[in-house]
Amino acid sequence: MKTIVLIKQVPDTETKVKVNPGETDINREGINLVLNPYDEFAAEEAIKIKEAKGGEVVVCTLGEKKAEEAIRTALAMGADRAIRLDGEAFAGSDNYATAKALAKAIEKEGDYDLILCGKQAVDDDSAQVGTLVAEMLGIPSASLVINCEVGDGSVTITREIEGGNQELEIAMPCLLTAQKGLNEPRYPSLPGIMKAKRKKLDVLSAGDLGLGADEAGAAGSKTAIKELSMPPERKAGQVFEGEPEEIVPKVAQLLREEAKVI
Amino acid sequence: MALKINRRDIDFILYEQLDVEKAYAEIDDFKDFTREDYDMVITEAHNFALKEVEPLNAIGDTVGAKFENGVVTLPQEFKDTYRKLTENGWASIGSSPEYGGGGFPTSVGIAASEAFTAACVSFMFTVGLSRGNCAVIEEFGTEEQKATFCEKLTSGEWSGTMCLTEPGAGTAVGDLSTRAVKDGDEYLISGTKCFITSAEHDLTDNIIHLVLARVEGAPKGIKGISLFIVPKNRINEDGTAGEPNDVVCGGIEHKMGLHGSPTCVMNFGENGRCRGQLIGEENKGIVYMFHMMNEARISCGLQGLAQGAACLEYARQYAHERIQGVDIREMRNAYAERVPIVNHPDIRRSLMLMKSYTEGLRSLILFAALQTDLLKSGDKAVRDKADDLLAILTPVIKGYGTDIGFKCADLAMMVHGGYGYTAEYPVEQQMRDVKAASIYEGCNGIQALDLVGRKLGMKGGMALMSYLMDINQFVAANEKHESLAPLFKQFTAARDALVGCVTQFQQLGATKEVLIPVLNATPFLNMFGHVVLAYNLLQQAVIANEKLDAIFDEKDAADDEAKNEVVKDSPNATFYHNKIKTASFFIFNVLPEVSSIVAAIRNADRSALDVILDY
Numbered sequence: 052m053k054t055i056v057l058i059k060q061v062p063d064t065e066t067k068v069k070v071n072p073g074e075t076d077i078n079r080e081g082i083n084l085v086l087n088p089y090d091e092f093a094a095e096e097a098i099k100i101k102e103a104k105g106g107e108v109v110v111c112t113l114g115e116k117k118a119e120e121a122i123r124t125a126l127a128m129g130a131d132r133a134i135r136l137d138g139e140a141f142a143g144s145d146n147y148a149t150a151k152a153l154a155k156a157i158e159k160e161g162d163y164d165l166i167l168c169g170k171q172a173v174d175d176d177s178a179q180v181g182t183l184v185a186e187m188l189g190i191p192s193a194s195l196v197i198n199c200e201v202g203d204g205s206v207t208i209t210r211e212i213e214g215g216n217q218e219l220e221i222a223m224p225c226l227l228t229a230q231k232g233l234n235e236p237r238y239p240s241l242p243g244i245m246k247a248k249r250k251k252l253d254v255l256s257a258g259d260l261g262l263g264a265d266e267a268g269a270a271g272s273k274t275a276i277k278e279l280s281m282p283p284e285r286k287a288g289q290v291f292e293g294e295p296e297e298i299v300p301k302v303a304q305l306l307r308e309e310a311k312v313i
Numbered sequence: 314m315a316l317k318i319n320r321r322d323i324d325f326i327l328y329e330q331l332d333v334e335k336a337y338a339e340i341d342d343f344k345d346f347t348r349e350d351y352d353m354v355i356t357e358a359h360n361f362a363l364k365e366v367e368p369l370n371a372i373g374d375t376v377g378a379k380f381e382n383g384v385v386t387l388p389q390e391f392k393d394t395y396r397k398l399t400e401n402g403w404a405s406i407g408s409s410p411e412y413g414g415g416g417f418p419t420s421v422g423i424a425a426s427e428a429f430t431a432a433c434v435s436f437m438f439t440v441g442l443s444r445g446n447c448a449v450i451e452e453f454g455t456e457e458q459k460a461t462f463c464e465k466l467t468s469g470e471w472s473g474t475m476c477l478t479e480p481g482a483g484t485a486v487g488d489l490s491t492r493a494v495k496d497g498d499e500y501l502i503s504g505t506k507c508f509i510t511s512a513e514h515d516l517t518d519n520i521i522h523l524v525l526a527r528v529e530g531a532p533k534g535i536k537g538i539s540l541f542i543v544p545k546n547r548i549n550e551d552g553t554a555g556e557p558n559d560v561v562c563g564g565i566e567h568k569m570g571l572h573g574s575p576t577c578v579m580n581f582g583e584n585g586r587c588r589g590q591l592i593g594e595e596n597k598g599i600v601y602m603f604h605m606m607n608e609a610r611i612s613c614g615l616q617g618l619a620q621g622a623a624c625l626e627y628a629r630q631y632a633h634e635r636i637q638g639v640d641i642r643e644m645r646n647a648y649a650e651r652v653p654i655v656n657h658p659d660i661r662r663s664l665m666l667m668k669s670y671t672e673g674l675r676s677l678i679l680f681a682a683l684q685t686d687l688l689k690s691g692d693k694a695v696r697d698k699a700d701d702l703l704a705i706l707t708p709v710i711k712g713y714g715t716d717i718g719f720k721c722a723d724l725a726m727m728v729h730g731g732y733g734y735t736a737e738y739p740v741e742q743q744m745r746d747v748k749a750a751s752i753y754e755g756c757n758g759i760q761a762l763d764l765v766g767r768k769l770g771m772k773g774g775m776a777l778m779s780y781l782m783d784i785n786q787f788v789a790a791n792e793k794h795e796s797l798a799p800l801f802k803q804f805t806a807a808r809d810a811l812v813g814c815v816t817q818f819q820q821l822g823a824t825k826e827v828l829i830p831v832l833n834a835t836p837f838l839n840m841f842g843h844v845v846l847a848y849n850l851l852q853q854a855v856i857a858n859e860k861l862d863a864i865f866d867e868k869d870a871a872d873d874e875a876k877n878e879v880v881k882d883s884p885n886a887t888f889y890h891n892k893i894k895t896a897s898f899f900i901f902n903v904l905p906e907v908s909s910i911v912a913a914i915r916n917a918d919r920s921a922l923d924v925i926l927d928y
């Protein structure tokens with residue numbers, strides 16, 4: 052059984068994000084980067100499946116050299132080897148181009164039974180890449196998975212839907228995106244960290260994946276970020292003191308004239 | 314309120330100040346490690362500490378260790394986390410790979426431990442003691458003893474203790490009366506020890522006591538003490554834990570803090586059936602025990618640092634959240650905006666005291682950790698130098714460092730006002746828990762005596778000289794510093810006062826006024842600590858200054874306004890800016906105390922000796 056886990060390195064959720072005016076990325080100086088928390092669920096599930104059924108777990112990411120820290124976290128948890136997609140050609144990839152690159156890498160890897168990834172990355176929160184990859188590979192997928200039992204040639208999963216849960220049986224190979232609650236991710240252990248050092252990590256370029264110049268990076272993207280801005284700061288609330296008879300008309304007037312909500 | 318660890322400062326010290334990568338590249342034991350390894354170990358250890366160990370702190374405090382019929386039980390959460398922590402290798406980051414440890418440098422282990430200690434110190438004692446216990450057996454035990462105990466102590470399957478203290482022998486360990494009688498290859502041990510940490514608990518299925526005892530007929534005092542391995546349960550042929558070894562816990566102390574750590578009265582051999590194995594030779598026990606004393610005392614300093622720095626972070630967060638009063642300049646304006654207390658100068662002063670104390674101490678402790686690692690250097694000169702520096706700095710780290718821990722808890726409580734005094738906020742527990750660090754491993758008064766009585770004169774004063782020469786070299790290279798020269802001026806004055814005081818002690822030591830240095834050992838330690846901390850902070854300021862200038866250059870910030878913008882916007886620039894301010898604060902506000910302490914010592918006042926206290 053071969054499981055491929057798609058991962059992303061993202062800013063720590065406690066980061067105080069700063070945006071420089073006119074730029075299309077956040078200010079990355081001094082930011083602490085971590086393995087996307089939802090990807091931890093995906094990695095944990097893949098490792099648990101391997102422990103139960105045998106086989107191997109391959110992690111794959113598109114990211115710069117720095118992203119190897121996130122790879123190493125997954126390897127230290129127990130994944131077997133890793134693939135990192137890197138190179139100038141990938142610069143400016145949106146969700147679509149990222150999914151395309153990952154799908155190509157997965158095809159090249161071949162021979163997989165299951166693909167797992169987080170339901171979304173907590174940096175841009177777009178929750179698209181997993182499903183796009185499945186579409187590009189032409190395999191079934193399910194999002195927001197909170198339980199997963201691997202059977203013979205298929206998986207039985209529970210996924211969150213609005214107002215309840217849905218149970219599905221899906222033929223493998225398929226792709227699942229992990230939701231919180233799927234499992235309790237293990238911590239990378241000290242021996243795990245040391246073992247991870249010796250695990251194989253292949254770095255592939257767009258060329259290695261057979262992607263043309265117009266298929267990767269900004270050129271292969273369907274969207275582009277024009278500008279980032281911070282949400283407007285909330286103004287301090289206004290407090291009205293006095294007898295209700297006095298202040299209610301005042302508040303009503305302000306709601307009508309200033310806030311324009313009634 | 315969330316526990317925060319100042320990782321940026323740890324990284325600054327390890328890589329920008331001490332350049333440990335370079336230092337370790339030249340040591341065989343460490344040369345295969347890379348910075349990525351160090352970083353990842355520290356990151357994951359901190360992660361584990363904050364998520365898994367920190368929740369134990371309140372449980373340990375409120376539920377605590379329970380004693381009934383000779384058995385001590387710890388909260389279930391302690392047991393679960395102990396298993397996870399040891400399985401994940403966090404109990405043995407720096408332990409020998411030969412026995413399953415990580416083999417990492419001490420500095421990395423200490424950087425990781427800061428988070429564990431801040432998270433729940435009472436939980437971490439068992440782990441720390443096992444490590445120290447194992448180190449003694451590894452260094453002085455026979456092959457068989459090593460094979461029997463080291464692996465299990467490293468993995469955490471068994472835990473260890475250090476049994477020195479007795480009701481009649483606390484500071485004066487040499488007066489102990491626990492007896493050992495030779496019986497075949499082993500010894501029969503009998504006696505009572507008290508205040509023994511983790512000597513009885515339900516985390517492991519065996520507990521290995523290292524017991525100091527006197528063999529029949531041995532000389533009186535410290536030179537007649539031997540060291541024994543005394544397991545709670547005897548060891549079976551196959552190496553597993555077997556039948557009870559007549560080691561019984563008579564009770565646990567009800568303490569001011571550290572409720573999660575059992576402090577035990579231990580009765581050895583009440584039925585004449587307690588067997589122990591000798592370590593090394595008879596009558597050399599104290600030498601073996603002292604071998605790990607440096608490390609244990611540095612761990613105490615680390616406790617001061619970890620809890621002091623945790624208090625700083627709690628107070629810093631609180632000071633931003635608590636709204637109270639108005640800007641002092643708006644005092645008469647009843648309509649003035651209410652401000653967070655961090656705006657009040659007196660609160661800022663308190664936070665800066667905590668910041669400068671803890672950052673200086675962190676630098677000092679990690680420097681000492683590096684020296685510990687340099688003891689493994691292939692170069693004898695490097696080893697000797699490291700040994701000298703450790704001898705001088707250990708009592709400072711233990712004595713001055715644990716005082717800093719308590720001082721920070723005090724300052725943090727004041728920042729919190731009435732709320733700090735309640736159990737609702739974490740500083741109240743931190744204050745109670747950190748206090749004990751100034752008592753065990755030799756009370757702080759004893760550390761001061763160690764510094765003044767033994768260390769100053771060690772090797773004919775050469776150990777101290779070696780440290781002072783480093784300081785002098787650093788000063789000579791930087792005293793004309795473009796922007797930091799005024800700091801150096803203050804610092805050199807303090808250094809000269811210190812040297813003058815040492816000379817005075819030497820002269821008094823040669824006369825019958827020897828009691829004056831002894832009487833003033835504690836103020837001396839405090840003064841010495843100020844100078845050592847200032848030296849560390851000054852080194853940091855020089856580096857920070859250079860890095861900050863580089864950032865200004867890179868961002869084309871030429872005038873003050875542009876520089877202020879950079880300092881606000883760039884996290885690195887903020888960090889370096891704060892470093893310089895922290896050093897300046899300490900050197901201009903705390904270091905001047907040195908001259909008054911020295912003046913007081915010079916008075917050579919005997920009142921405390923002459924006063925009649927049994928009035």
Ligand SMILES: Cc1cc2nc3c(=O)[nH]c(=O)nc-3n(C[C@H](O)[C@H](O)[C@H](O)COP(=O)(O)OP(=O)(O)OC[C@H]3O[C@@H](n4cnc5c(N)ncnc54)[C@H](O)[C@@H]3O)c2cc1C
Binds near residue numbers: 475482
């Ligand atoms: C929480 C806790 C955990 C502990 N864990 C352990 C443990 O695991 N193993 C262990 O063996 N011990 C342990 N101890 C014991 C600790 O090491 C002793 O309490 C300490 O050594 C002091 O001994 P004492 O309490 O008998 O005080 P005393 O020796 O009675 O000292 C009382 C005071 O007199 C001062 N004093 C004593 N002699 C001199 C002198 N010659 N000159 C100047 N001043 C002097 C001391 O500095 C101190 O201020 C622990 C203690 C505590 C509180």
